Amino acid sequence: MLPPSDAPSPRSAPVPPPPTSLSKATGVPIPGSSGLTTDGSAGPDTPPPGLEWKRLHPVTPFVRGWAVIAVLLVVFGRQSIESAPEGGIPVDGGNWWIFAVGIAAAGVIGGVYAWLSWRVTRYAYDSDAVYVHSGILFRQQRKVRLDRLQAIDIVKPLLARFFGLAELKLSVAGGGDSGAKLGFLRDADANQLRNVLLARAAGLEEAPDGEILPEAPESEVLQVPPGRLIASLLLSGAAIFLIIFVAATIVAMIVSRSISPIATIFPALIGVGAYVFSRFTSEFNFTGAISPDGIRLRHGLLETRSQTIPPGRVQAIRLTQGLLWRKADWWRVEVNVAGYADSSDGNQTGTVLLPVGSRDDALRALWLVLPDLGVDDPRPLLEAALSGSGPREEFTTSPRSARWVDPLAWQRNGYRVTSRGLLIRRGRLTRRLEVVPHERTQSLGLAQGPIQRRLGIATFVLHSTPGPVSPRVPHLSDADAAHLLHAQAARARAARTLAGPERWMQAPAQAAGLALDRAPDDEATPASAPVRLDMPDENRPTKDLL
Amino acid sequence: MNTMTEESASYPPLSASAPTTSPFEPEGIVWQGVSARLATARFIMLGIFFGIPLVTLVVLAVALPPAAPWLWIAAAVVVVVTAWIAVIIKRQVHAIGFAERDEDLLIRKGVMFRSLVVVPYGRMQFVDVTAGPLARKLGISSLQLHTASPGTDATIDGLVPSEAARLRDRLASRGEARLAGL
Numbered sequence: 104m105l106p107p108s109d110a111p112s113p114r115s116a117p118v119p120p121p122p123t124s125l126s127k128a129t130g131v132p133i134p135g136s137s138g139l140t141t142d143g144s145a146g147p148d149t150p151p152p153g154l155e156w157k158r159l160h161p162v163t164p165f166v167r168g169w170a171v172i173a174v175l176l177v178v179f180g181r182q183s184i185e186s187a188p189e190g191g192i193p194v195d196g197g198n199w200w201i202f203a204v205g206i207a208a209a210g211v212i213g214g215v216y217a218w219l220s221w222r223v224t225r226y227a228y229d230s231d232a233v234y235v236h237s238g239i240l241f242r243q244q245r246k247v248r249l250d251r252l253q254a255i256d257i258v259k260p261l262l263a264r265f266f267g268l269a270e271l272k273l274s275v276a277g278g279g280d281s282g283a284k285l286g287f288l289r290d291a292d293a294n295q296l297r298n299v300l301l302a303r304a305a306g307l308e309e310a311p312d313g314e315i316l317p318e319a320p321e322s323e324v325l326q327v328p329p330g331r332l333i334a335s336l337l338l339s340g341a342a343i344f345l346i347i348f349v350a351a352t353i354v355a356m357i358v359s360r361s362i363s364p365i366a367t368i369f370p371a372l373i374g375v376g377a378y379v380f381s382r383f384t385s386e387f388n389f390t391g392a393i394s395p396d397g398i399r400l401r402h403g404l405l406e407t408r409s410q411t412i413p414p415g416r417v418q419a420i421r422l423t424q425g426l427l428w429r430k431a432d433w434w435r436v437e438v439n440v441a442g443y444a445d446s447s448d449g450n451q452t453g454t455v456l457l458p459v460g461s462r463d464d465a466l467r468a469l470w471l472v473l474p475d476l477g478v479d480d481p482r483p484l485l486e487a488a489l490s491g492s493g494p495r496e497e498f499t500t501s502p503r504s505a506r507w508v509d510p511l512a513w514q515r516n517g518y519r520v521t522s523r524g525l526l527i528r529r530g531r532l533t534r535r536l537e538v539v540p541h542e543r544t545q546s547l548g549l550a551q552g553p554i555q556r557r558l559g560i561a562t563f564v565l566h567s568t569p570g571p572v573s574p575r576v577p578h579l580s581d582a583d584a585a586h587l588l589h590a591q592a593a594r595a596r597a598a599r600t601l602a603g604p605e606r607w608m609q610a611p612a613q614a615a616g617l618a619l620d621r622a623p624d625d626e627a628t629p630a631s632a633p634v635r636l637d638m639p640d641e642n643r644p645t646k647d648l649l
Numbered sequence: 650m651n652t653m654t655e656e657s658a659s660y661p662p663l664s665a666s667a668p669t670t671s672p673f674e675p676e677g678i679v680w681q682g683v684s685a686r687l688a689t690a691r692f693i694m695l696g697i698f699f700g701i702p703l704v705t706l707v708v709l710a711v712a713l714p715p716a717a718p719w720l721w722i723a724a725a726v727v728v729v730v731t732a733w734i735a736v737i738i739k740r741q742v743h744a745i746g747f748a749e750r751d752e753d754l755l756i757r758k759g760v761m762f763r764s765l766v767v768v769p770y771g772r773m774q775f776v777d778v779t780a781g782p783l784a785r786k787l788g789i790s791s792l793q794l795h796t797a798s799p800g801t802d803a804t805i806d807g808l809v810p811s812e813a814a815r816l817r818d819r820l821a822s823r824g825e826a827r828l829a830g831l
Contacts (some may be wrong), residue, residue, distance in 0.1 A: 154704055276797055441797055464725070520813060544769075544772075545772050545796045545798040545800075545801060546766060546767060546768040546769065546772055546796050546798060546800075546801040546803065547766070547767045548764060548765060548767070548800075548801075548802070549672055549673065549763075549764065549765040550762070550763070550764045550765075550768040551672070551673070551762070551763045551764075552761070552762050553761050556763070561672050561673075564800070566796065566798035566800035566801045567798055567800070568797045568798055569798070573800065581672050584670075584672045585671075585675060588672065588765070588767060589675065589767075592752075592753055592767045592769065595769065596752050596753075596769060596771070599769075601769060611724030632651055
């Protein structure tokens with residue numbers, strides 16, 4: 104209950120006992136503020152009284168302000184270098200002092216701002232929602248409904264890791280700035296809060312006198328060794344582009360007998376290098392696990408991220424294999440999760456389910472999302488979907504006339520419908536398999552250009568939530584496209600009515616088998632055995648949840 | 650082609666699934682068109698867009714006799730392009746259609762590049778009805794359905810405001826009745 108020892112907090116007032124012991128370990132309570140209604144603004148969505156409001160960790164302004172100071176340093180530094188006269192940085196003379204004072208002033212202002220921002224930010228939660236109040240000049244009161252929760256991430260930036268702090272990110276559908284960020288909290292608090300929120304989002308009634316809520320048990324399914332990650336990045340398109348570019352520049356230097364072409368290397372080097380480096384650091388040490396709370400992903404070298412995607416939140420999944428990965432039979436698996444894409448920080452790391460893995464790994468990742476493909480023997484179906492072509496395994500492919508518009512892949516592009524989802528495979532050079540569960544279909548479309556019309560073919564498009572996966576089947580015959588459109592609309596509708604509840608633990612069927620205290624069997628999800636999509640029911644932690 | 654492969658799935662086939670000549674003309678669908686005033690609105694926009702360059706070219710052609718032949722040719726090209734686009738607009742407006750089915754809304758568009766969108770009512774997140782100054786003057790408005798997917802391009806331009814309001818309320822109530830999560 105006490106503020107952390109490293110907090111220079113003057114708040115030593117006696118702390119009122121918290122109403123529920125569940126909230127014991129989370130955050131720094133604000134003395135005397137429990138049950139306060141804010142600002143007297145009694146809107147329709149005013150948080151219910153009786154909430155226990157808490158502040159973020161007191162070191163937050165420093166960790167946040169540090170980024171501001173670093174940015175200022177870069178901006179000032181670049182300006183002073185650019186405006187420097189010929190001969191270098193003007194370290195002699197009076198300019199240096201102006202520079203230092205400017206930085207100091209900016210630091211003080213930034214620090215004060217960050218501190219004020221910390222002062223006014225507070226959060227609370229009950230069984231239905233998380234409430235966050237923030238803003239100095241422009242006040243913001245945000246309520247995040249837990250039954251709409253799409254994912255919870257714990258993010259630890261490098262600096263925060265030195266302090267043992269973490270940020271909790273709640274993602275909801277709505278894109279951009281939706282959801283809530285609670286940062287920073289102490290590691291243990293963030294973990295505990297995540298467990299509490301997940302349990303409540305799942306619809307579990309917490310034990311009346313529950314002490315520290317245990318984390319839902321999990322079993323690790325996916326792992327990416329660093330060596331494979333490095334090799335996969337070296338075999339990626341970006342690295343190949345870089346090598347060709349550097350080689351071309353060297354040739355240009357030799358031919359032109361001057362050193363000037365080297366100047367063109369640097370922008371490309373920096374751009375591609377930054378991309379590869381960010382891929383490496385964010386996907387380093389990647390592990391994926393399954394738990395009753397859904398899929399758990401952990402990754403990151405400098406900034407670590409631990410994601411939890413509850414069951415039924417994956418809208419679409421894609422398995423990709425570039426041409427250079429074919430020899431090793433590596434695949435990359437990405438998913439659409441509402442709320443992850445177009446996040447404000449721009450990167451899409453949240454959407455990667457497996458950065459690189461063998462075929463078995465990739466199929467295991469698919470199994471995490473869709474344990475039941477809806478066919479008796481998924482193995483030959485998936486073989487055909489990943490690397491096959493033609494009408495085997497009941498795939499419907501483009502008609503022969505499509506060879507005029509897609510001579511390479513017309514035999515491969517196609518779809519297969521199972522009782523659970525739509526499988527779309529396409530691409531001859533870069534192979535792709537996209538799977539969309541029927542109940543996650545948003546809307547459907549057909550498109551046809553003049554050439555397609557002459558050839559009697561049309562492109563089928565399935566609209567999913569924002570993300571890396573945008574499923575479509577190019578160049579189906581008119582009849583196939585029309586049939587797929589209408590049959591798929593009917594299937595999506597039927598599946599929607601049968602879809603599980605948003606609070607994934609509330610369905611009556613799972614109450615018995617999936618209590619939180621049930622430890623997973625060690626062999627539940629064999630990491631070394633070949634993938635078994637036909638696992639017996641009792642070893643399928645999420646079967647009924649999806 | 651094995652068009653009926655997915656019959657093996659456990660969902661019943663849709664009644665309107667018999668292959669037709671064009672996938673954009675499903676059987677048993679009665680399409681509703683939009684107001685012809687949408688074409689008028691687009692003609693006006695077209696006139697503004699190409700009228701100003703045309704007038705400029707003509708004025709220059711009169712004012713600068715040495716360059717006149719080329720300027721007249723340019724003006725003629727502008728006229729031809731305008732006429733061509735006008736024909737396209739006419740056909741495009743004519744091709745817009747929508748149909749309310751029991752469970753979803755169908756929107757069809759385009760002549761050269763055709764598209765057909767099926768939006769289930771249960772997937773609608775919100776409905777927009779908008780009308781700019783020109784559209785208000787002409788008495789039309791446009792309605793847009795939004796799902797959780799940005800790829801859903803479900804816009805119906807050129808609705809009479811009363812029809813737009815009726816459709817909006819109807820869609821909203823149907824959506825509410827069938828609302829599913831994400």
